[in-house]
Amino acid sequence: MTDVHEHELHAYVDGTLPEARRLEVEAWLAAHPDDAARVQDWAAQNQSLHAAFDSVLNEPLPLNLVRATRRPALPMPFKAVAATLAMLVTGLIGYAVGLNAPGQAPAAPAYLARDAAIAHAVFSPEARHPVEVDAAHADHLVAWLSKRVGTQLQAPDFSAQGFDLLGGRLLTGETGPVAQFMYQDKIERRVTLYVRRAVAGNSETSFRHATENGVDVFYWINGDFGYALSGQIGRQAIQQLADAAYRQLVTASAKP
Amino acid sequence: MRARPDLIEHLPRLRRYARALTGDVNRADDLVQDTLERALAKLDLWQPGSDLRAWLFTLMHNLFVNQIRVRRPLETVMEDALDEPVSGGQMEALAARDIHAALARLPEEQREVLLLVGLEQFGYAEAAQVLGVPTGTVMSRLSRARERMRQMLAGEPAIKLKLVI
Numbered sequence: 001m002t003d004v005h006e007h008e009l010h011a012y013v014d015g016t017l018p019e020a021r022r023l024e025v026e027a028w029l030a031a032h033p034d035d036a037a038r039v040q041d042w043a044a045q046n047q048s049l050h051a052a053f054d055s056v057l058n059e060p061l062p063l064n065l066v067r068a069t070r071r072p073a074l075p076m077p078f079k080a081v082a083a084t085l086a087m088l089v090t091g092l093i094g095y096a097v098g099l100n101a102p103g104q105a106p107a108a109p110a111y112l113a114r115d116a117a118i119a120h121a122v123f124s125p126e127a128r129h130p131v132e133v134d135a136a137h138a139d140h141l142v143a144w145l146s147k148r149v150g151t152q153l154q155a156p157d158f159s160a161q162g163f164d165l166l167g168g169r170l171l172t173g174e175t176g177p178v179a180q181f182m183y184q185d186k187i188e189r190r191v192t193l194y195v196r197r198a199v200a201g202n203s204e205t206s207f208r209h210a211t212e213n214g215v216d217v218f219y220w221i222n223g224d225f226g227y228a229l230s231g232q233i234g235r236q237a238i239q240q241l242a243d244a245a246y247r248q249l250v251t252a253s254a255k256p
Numbered sequence: 257m258r259a260r261p262d263l264i265e266h267l268p269r270l271r272r273y274a275r276a277l278t279g280d281v282n283r284a285d286d287l288v289q290d291t292l293e294r295a296l297a298k299l300d301l302w303q304p305g306s307d308l309r310a311w312l313f314t315l316m317h318n319l320f321v322n323q324i325r326v327r328r329p330l331e332t333v334m335e336d337a338l339d340e341p342v343s344g345g346q347m348e349a350l351a352a353r354d355i356h357a358a359l360a361r362l363p364e365e366q367r368e369v370l371l372l373v374g375l376e377q378f379g380y381a382e383a384a385q386v387l388g389v390p391t392g393t394v395m396s397r398l399s400r401a402r403e404r405m406r407q408m409l410a411g412e413p414a415i416k417l418k419l420v421i
Contacts, residue, residue: 007395010402014373016380042402045409048355049276049375056272061264062285065271068292069263121265126377213262 004028009035013042057122060172113219116194116228117212119171119180124190124231131167131182141168145179151225153195154252155181156245163191163241183241191231191241198226207242209235218242222249261299261308263292269376270312276371277320279360287323291316310378313386317368324364358408366401369394 004025011017012025029036123130133141138155146153148170155165163183171178178196198221210217216238219228227249229242270291274284294315295302302311359367365387372383373394380398384391 006399010373010395010398011380014377014380038403038406041406041409045355045370045402045405046374048409049371052355053272053276053375056275057268059268059271061267061271065267065285065288065292066264068289068296069267118265122268213265 004035009039010042013039013046058169058171112194112196112198112221112226112228113208113210113217114212115178116192116219116230117210117215117217119178119194120192120215120217120230121213123169123180124182124192130190132169134167135165137167138165145170148177149179149195150177150197153179154249156193156248158183158191158241158244161237161241161244162186166190185233189231189233191229191233191238193245194228194230196226198224207246209239211235220246222246261302261304263295263308263312266309266312267292269309270316273313273371273376274316276359276375277367279356287316287319290319294319307382310382310386313372313376313378314388317386317388320364320368354409358405361408362401362404366397366404369397370401370405373398 002024008017008021008025012022012029017025029039133144135141142153142155145168155168158164162185164185166182166184168179168181171180175197178194181193181195182190183192184190207218207220210219215230215232216235217228217230218238219226220242221227227245229238229245231238231241267288270288271284274287274291275281278284278287291312295312298315302308359370362370368387369383372378372386373380378386380391380394384394387394
């Protein structure tokens, strides 16, 4: 075996070594306890960083920052500018208030797709901590999220479509707590199911499709809850998964 | 007119990085706000198809570097956190405080590398691009940062041992 360079020890910790070399480094570590101790401490540092700061990802977004992501584009006649500004401001306030004050927001179903797509975009690229509770504790996960969201949830089974449950997390949404379940297939493509309480008066159950920044979202409302399945695996594939989720959830809720 | 990318989906991770980098909620969100303003002003310079997230982090890095040039003396605010008494059952809080305190005592250039790689999961070459330095520099800073963190975090076993007994 060739000597292992220091930078390879880092790459080992950060999970960027090719598989063959990773195994060689593992063998090296078994024979070099000092290096093994360093590597272990470095990995613990990464974990501590996530433990200390991942909660920031779940915080409601401050209104001034949400506003700072938008700006009307370039010169328009004054009236049009004013109209656009008025729309933009009310829309954003509605959005941001929703993030901060559960139950008060104008929760048009379109917000469901948009929020689900954002939550997907934020969490699905996380390599190490995509979920708060992993699938090994699936029963605990479902019970915990059910309690927080306020209904008996179910994590649909997508194994027939090639996706396994990775786990889930609890988020803050415009109508209160939100459950996000994450699934992954063999080539590590991820889809997320976003579930939250719908605002009273939204009782429609039809499937809808939206594309938000390249993320396909299928969403529907069933009883008091809104569901949205998001991913970047092609519209058809997402629709098949959404169909499967819908069938499973309807069957489950029909039981006494 | 070409479609403008939506910056909102990058907001949570920009906030996480800024929080870890500055150690302060308000300073972090100010940094994020400055970054967004600069991004909107320069959005035409961003090349569609390239990594928008890396570009945003680059803007934040430049702003952060400019800030610390001006406000050097404020960098030791976390020092006393280590001396606070702890009660049993607060191990998690203690561990979090350890990492906060250790991060705050790390030189900024090492802190940035450690956070970009260890928290934000940038590859070494990507981190080099964000920071505008060669990959070799990223590796040597990462190495120094991790060793220094190791020493600092290992420097507090006295507190931990007391708790365990």
